[in-house]
Amino acid sequence: MTTISVRVSEKEKAALRRHGKISKVVKEAINLYLDSARSRETFKRLKELQQAENITTTTREEAALIREDRHR
Numbered sequence: 760m761t762t763i764s765v766r767v768s769e770k771e772k773a774a775l776r777r778h779g780k781i782s783k784v785v786k787e788a789i790n791l792y793l794d795s796a797r798s799r800e801t802f803k804r805l806k807e808l809q810q811a812e813n814i815t816t817t818t819r820e821e822a823a824l825i826r827e828d829r830h831r
Contacts, residue, residue, distance in 0.1 A: 765785070802818055802822075805818055805821055806818055
């Protein structure tokens, strides 16, 4: 496992501590960021495919269809 160092103000450090152990909070924040970035990339790619294939559904409708498919 890799170790990283980040400089934060005392105010930020105190805010992080209110949410639990700092290392755990930072790991969760990194995971949320990466999940968000992956989602943005996926939606960007979906939009590109929709334009290339002249699809008439919206990105929102496609996401709903994917969610519906996963719950079956």
